[in-house]
Amino acid sequence: MSLEAAPLDMKTQVPAKQPDSPWRIAIRRFTRNRLAVIGLLILVVMVLFCVVGPWFSPYDLLEYDVKNKKNLAPNAEHWLGTDKLGRDTLLRLMLAGRISLLVGLVATAISILIGATLGALAGFYRRFADTIIMRIADVFMALPTLPILIIMGAILSDLKVEPKHRVYFLMLILGVLGWTTIARLVRGQILTLREQEFMQATEALGLRDRRKIFRHLMPNTIPIIIVTATLGVAGAIIAESALSFLGIGVVPPTPSWGNMITSANSLIDFRRRPWLWIPPGMCILITVVAINLIGDGLRDALDPKMKK
Amino acid sequence: MSEVLLEVDHLKKYFPITGGVFQRRVGDVKAVDDVSFTINKGESFGLVGESGCGKSTIGRTILRLLEKTEGKVIFNGQDIHKLSKEQMRGMRTKMQIVFQDPFSSLNPRIKVGEAIGEALLDHGLVRRKELKARVIETLQICGLADYHYDRYPHEFSGGQRQRIGIARALIMNPEFIVADEPVSALDVSIQAQIINLLSDLQRDKQLTYLFISHDLSVVEHLCDRIGVMYLGSMVEMASKDELFRNPLHPYTKALLSAIPVPDPTLKRERIVLKGDIPSPANPPSGCKFHTRCPLASDICKQEIPEYRNVGDNHFVACHFA
Structure with missing residues (x-):
């Protein structure tokens, strides 16, 4: 029996597989985190529910029937019942989800x-710019965020901005008010x-500032941006809900989870018609918890110091 | 005598110490305090000294990664610290650096091929089509393989990463390379490979090195002339043979006596220095070395010894040399 000599020359070794990029490693670590994966699944289901769901509904958002269908309890035709105008709550819930998720995403993107x-x-x-x-x-x-938002909401109402357009203003306001957290984090990261x-090597090589910032610094701040953004989306959804609940965010007839809960303001609806406000409340809760789970998972997956 | 490539003239680099509510300047760390030397074309000049004596600061100030406090750095007849930002960018192609830590000197999110090639592209020295071929050629010169092009830094060992660092400096076709302790973070067996690579490259490409190290045996292998630094000042400078055969400064003697010799039976006189290196923020009066010098006397505490030529381009700063 003879032993074959192992190839020692590096050039004879065939490169194995794809390069193991930092992103690939992060994805692998993320998928090993059970809670984060559950969060992601819940969020995907939620997004499908809101985006695809309405197409399967036999009803129309503008369709109402105060005479015959007012305040129906959940039944075979209206799974989550109807509201005081006889509109289907399930359909409104799904369309409200679109608005709430969109506000969350766009506001965070602006931030x-x-x-x-x-x-x-x-x-x-640094120096002057800093x-x-x-x-x-x-x-x-x-x-103080809340007073400002209330004032802005009042101004929007005063200017008689159409409910359809209010959503965009809301995104902009939430986005502009929320940029500071991320600016501080990115600045800190870049200072380190x-x-x-x-x-120093990029300086010694004489690279241009553009390349230094966009090719060398920014990619290294993306993990922190992703994590903050994910958690920021949850925060923006909550903020939108709170404002809409107070009647200064998204206003009817455009549905949002926040303004749907407003029905809990009325004692009769609160006590006798829980189908009006429990579902949107649950939607907010589930979505925000799911997003926070994902955010935590991403933080663990992207932070190189937390290697397991 | 051959042509001078780099002249460092009375170079000083102080780092301010700030304190108090208003961040007033309360003192200076004199990292480099009045150092002069020249490096000829094709030569390798070794700079040795303890940690914190300002070796690396000199290297970085020469490349203008740090701004000088005083003095001049003249490279190819031009004062580096007087160039505009754009001129300096052009000059960077001629002078490069290899860093000490092969782990922090490579960006973890950039593939090796791009890390090596990007500067060429950014300086417009190569067309995009030819870039990959150039990078692969350089990889191979530095003892790496072509398929390493698409790998990320974390997939390499320390020695390989240092080769990547050398390739990144080399692809610019520089005349001058500052090697800032390029082997001190590596295993001894790998150190030899990297040193041999550096000396092969010097022969093939007529490079000039400023080789910074705290390891005299490494410097002995690679360098033609050696400068010994202590606490921000040059204490002795001579050709390698002269310095090893006839060290004049007591600090150099102590350093040389600390080189391990692979012969357990050999009895040697070890000069062991007492105490720690003093703070460069508040260096001792007179000769900075007097607090630890076995020969120190009163004159050392009072007068700064002149840095003088004792013949045959052997410079030393000691009252007794």
């Missing part, structure tokens, strides 16, 4: 766009990164 850009500029250029941007951030953080030797 990130503003926050990440300003944070990166502050962290990279001082100005971070002082503006301080001002925004010092603003720029002291690393690989950033």
Whole structure:
């Protein structure tokens, strides 16, 4: 019996598989986190429910029948009953979900766009840019959010903005008010990164600022952005619900989970017609919990210091 | 004598210490305090000294990764610290650096091929089509394989990462490379490979090195001339043979006596230095070394010894040399 010599020359070894990119590793770690995967599944189901669900409904959003269908309890035709105008609650719930999720997503996207850009500029250029941007951030953080939102809501009502368009203003307001957290995080991250030797290397190589920021610094801040954004979506959904519940966010007839719960304001609806307010409440709860589970999972998966 | 490539003239680099409510400047860390030397074309100059003596700071100030406090760095006849940002960017193609830590010197999210090639592209030195071929050629020169092109840094060992770092510097076709302790983070067996790679490259590409190290045996292998630093100042500088045969400064003697010799029967006189290296924020008066020097006397505490040529380009700063 003879032993074959193992190939020692590096060039004879065939490269195995795809390169094991940091993203691939993160995905693998995420899928090993059971709670996070459950959260993701719930969120997917929720999104399908809101986006695809309405197509299967035999009813129409604008269809109402106060005479015959007012305040029906859940039954075979209307699974979640009807409201005081005789509208199908299930259909309204699904369409409300579209609005609530969309507001959450777009508001967060706006926050990130503003926050990440300003944070990166502050962290990279430091000195003057840093001082100005971070002082503006301080001002925004010092603003009491709720009164401002209420005032904005009142202004929108006063200007008689159509309910359809109010949604967009709401996204913008929530987004603009929320950029500071992400700006601070991105700035902090970039301040640490720029002291690393690989950033000194980019300086020694004479790379342009553009490449340094977008190719070297930003990709390293994406994990933190993803995590904050995920948790931010949950926060924005809650904020939207709260405002809509108070009647200054999304206003009827456009449904949102928040303004659907408003029916719990009336004692009769609260005691006798729980099908009006329990389902949207549950939807908010489930969605926010699912998003938070995903956010935690992403944090664990993307943080290289938490290697398991 | 051959042509001078780099001249460091009375270079000083102080880092301010700030304190108090208003972040007033309360003092300076004198990391590099009045250092002068020259490096000729094709030469490798070794810079040795303890941790914290300012070796790396010199390397980085020469490349203008740090701004100087005083003095001049003249490279190919141009004062590096007087160039505009855009001129400096152009100059960067001529002078490169290999870093000490092969782990933090590579961006974890950038593939090796891009990390090596991006600077060429950014400087417009190569067309996009030819880039990959150039990178692979450089990878192979540095002892790596072509399929490493698409790998991420975390898939490599320390020695391989250091080769990547060398390839990244080399692809620019520099005249001058600062090697900032390129082997001190590596295993001894790997150290030899990297040193051999560096010396092969020097021969093939007529490179000039500033080789920073705290390991005299490494410097002995690679360098033509050696400068010894203590607490931000140059205490002795001579050609390698002269320095090893005839060290004049007591600090150099102590360092040389600390080189391990692979012969357990050999009895040697070990000069063991007492105490710690003093703070560069508040260096001792007179000769900075007097607090630890076995020969120290009164004059050492009072007068700063002149850094003088004792013949044959052997420079030393000691009252007794």
